[in-house]
Amino acid sequence: MNLTLKIWRQKNADAKGGMETYKVENISPDSSFLEMLDILNDQLINEGKEPVAFDHDCREGICGMCSLQINGQPHGPGRGITTCQLHMRKFRDGDTIYIEPFRAKAFPVIKDLVVDRTSFDRIQHAGGYISVNTSGNTQDANAIPIEKHNADKAFDAATCIGCGACVAACKNASAMLFTSAKVSQFALLPQGRVEATERVLNMVKQMDLEGFGNCSNTGACELECPKGISLENIARMNREYLKASVK
Amino acid sequence: MSGIIKSSIARKVSMGLSALFLLIFLLQHLIVNFSSVLSAEMFNEFSHFMGTNPLVQFVLQPILIFGVVFHFVMGFILEIRNNRARDVKYVQYKGSANSSWMSRNMIYSGIVILAFLGLHFYDFWFPEIGYKYIHFLPEDPNRYYGELVEKFHDPIRVILYCLAFVFLALHLLHGFSSSFQSVGFNNKYSPAVHKTGKVYAILIPLGFVFIALFHYFNSL
Ligand code: HEM
Ligand code: SF4
Ligand code: FES
Numbered sequence: 001m002n003l004t005l006k007i008w009r010q011k012n013a014d015a016k017g018g019m020e021t022y023k024v025e026n027i028s029p030d031s032s033f034l035e036m037l038d039i040l041n042d043q044l045i046n047e048g049k050e051p052v053a054f055d056h057d058c059r060e061g062i063c064g065m066c067s068l069q070i071n072g073q074p075h076g077p078g079r080g081i082t083t084c085q086l087h088m089r090k091f092r093d094g095d096t097i098y099i100e101p102f103r104a105k106a107f108p109v110i111k112d113l114v115v116d117r118t119s120f121d122r123i124q125h126a127g128g129y130i131s132v133n134t135s136g137n138t139q140d141a142n143a144i145p146i147e148k149h150n151a152d153k154a155f156d157a158a159t160c161i162g163c164g165a166c167v168a169a170c171k172n173a174s175a176m177l178f179t180s181a182k183v184s185q186f187a188l189l190p191q192g193r194v195e196a197t198e199r200v201l202n203m204v205k206q207m208d209l210e211g212f213g214n215c216s217n218t219g220a221c222e223l224e225c226p227k228g229i230s231l232e233n234i235a236r237m238n239r240e241y242l243k244a245s246v247k
Numbered sequence: 248m249s250g251i252i253k254s255s256i257a258r259k260v261s262m263g264l265s266a267l268f269l270l271i272f273l274l275q276h277l278i279v280n281f282s283s284v285l286s287a288e289m290f291n292e293f294s295h296f297m298g299t300n301p302l303v304q305f306v307l308q309p310i311l312i313f314g315v316v317f318h319f320v321m322g323f324i325l326e327i328r329n330n331r332a333r334d335v336k337y338v339q340y341k342g343s344a345n346s347s348w349m350s351r352n353m354i355y356s357g358i359v360i361l362a363f364l365g366l367h368f369y370d371f372w373f374p375e376i377g378y379k380y381i382h383f384l385p386e387d388p389n390r391y392y393g394e395l396v397e398k399f400h401d402p403i404r405v406i407l408y409c410l411a412f413v414f415l416a417l418h419l420l421h422g423f424s425s426s427f428q429s430v431g432f433n434n435k436y437s438p439a440v441h442k443t444g445k446v447y448a449i450l451i452p453l454g455f456v457f458i459a460l461f462h463y464f465n466s467l
Contacts, residue, residue: 006338008338019338069337069339069340071339071341072337072339072340072341072342072344073341073344073345077344098338098339100337100338100339103333103335103336103337104332104333105331105332105333105334106332109335169345171329171333171340171342171346171351172325172329172332172333173329173332173333174255174329174332176255204254204255204256205254207255208253208254208255211331211332212255212332213328213329213331213332213333214255214258214259214325214328214329214332215255215259215429216325216329216350216351216353216425217350217421217424217425217428217429218342218345218346218347218350218351218421219345219346219350220342220345220346223344223345223346224345231428231433232433234428234433235428235431235432235433236431236433237256238256238259238260238429238430238431239431241254241256241260242256242260242431245257
């Protein structure tokens with residue numbers, strides 16, 4: 001496949017960036033999107049140019065590191081996948097592909113396509129954990145019976161990999177899907193109830209401090225989420241927040 | 248109020264509540280207005296009651312005004328804040344791939360409704376307030392039907408009304424089910440809420456369109 005790539009280039013966080021055009025040739029339809037970018041970077045290095053910086057790690061859809069807004073969609077076309085799971089056969093020979101960083105005030109660009117997603121870490125630190133006694137006499141978690149339905153829902157919420165596609169897709173750059181998944185994975189379990197009140201209040205407060213937008217219930221996040229995290233979680237977070245506010 | 252503005256979830260829930268309230272109001276308003284199609288006496292009776300009942304006039308009406316003002320002011324606040332949350336825009340943004348046009352353009356359908364409300368108040372509410380509370384004219388329980396019909400002689404007004412109802416339908420196609428989600432209602436009944444929302448969003452504006460057209464063609 002021969003492709004034209006329009007890629008966002010930005011030297012550093014403070015530089016003014018812009019779109020640049022590149023051509024790549026003889027790309028196998030079976031290569032992954034990130035492999036295609038590797039080929040482009042080899043080409044750039046051989047030409048003595050600066051390669052395009054982009055995030056990636058596991059390349060098997062589990063770490064959430066790869067990002068990229070491809071043709072206006074986070075992780076490109078296709079549902080339930082990350083960019084590392086996207087293959088070039090989704091595109092056609094001769095296509096022009098737009099590649100941009102995830103855009104949100106709370107995800108500032110570090111370089112080219114790499115954005116700083118530590119705002120998610122700070123939301124996690126604000127309450128996305130349970131306090132456990134680790135002195136050696138920790139109770140076996142399996143000793144507490146949990147209703148199957150709740151265990152399943154908690155597990156579904158816990159599959160969130162913190163990739164940020166929900167924020168990137170949202171017209172408001174809202175982080176409600178991510179935050180609600182991290183609230184729900186504990187809210188549904190007895191171990192999580194102990195600190196439930198402060199958790200939801202603190203995590204939502206941090207989310208707002210980071211400058212994420214509000215939720216308009218467009219549902220874009222749910223559709224673009226590689227793990228299929230449901231809007232149900234946002235409704236649950238709203239209920240948790242209301243409950244916590246009147247306590 | 249400042250607490251509501253500070254927390255994103257408080258903003259969301261209060262927006263949802265004001266919207267749910269408006270949804271109930273709209274249904275009530277349609278029922279009263281639809282009576283004008285059925286019989287002039289019935290419409291006069293309803294209107295006389297609504298126009299003179301102290302509970303309606305001095306409790307429900309102020310709540311309604313507050314609800315409407317809160318709703319659109321919060322709508323603008325959300326719009327401004329949400330714009331700020333993405334300071335650098337995408338070169339390519341394919342919203343249609345994952346969300347409906349209605350859900351992405353609530354502010355625009357809302358602004359059209361707001362403009363319509365201006366016209367609607369000019370047509371009915373300001374004259375009514377002037378009649379009752381400024382000029383203190385004597386109440387005539389049979390004046391309402393005539394006042395209504397007179398307004399719909401004008402084809403321009405009828406067209407503007409109908410156009411506004413189209414935008415109301417667009418607003419509600421997303422808004423109805425969205426307001427349930429906003430207040431935290433998402434469970435096994437949600438598919439039914441979605442379906443009801445689609446029916447409501449089409450039928451209610453269509454009802455208003457019918458009333459406007461009915462009186463226009465009746466006046467020819
Ligand atoms: C009778 C008139 C109206 C009705 C019945 C109505 C109904 C609704 C409903 C049901 C929602 C969904 C609420 C939610 O998602 O929580 C909504 C949202 C919205 N409305 Fe209205 N609305 C009306 C008038 C207006 C007006 C005049 C504006 C003026 C700008 C407006 C602006 C908005 C905006 C911006 C939203 C989206 C809020 C968000 O992003 O969550 N609406 N409306
Ligand atoms: S909710 Fe989905 S899209 Fe958002 S961070 Fe988690 S895995 Fe990524
Ligand atoms: S690189 Fe780990 S999810 Fe894509």
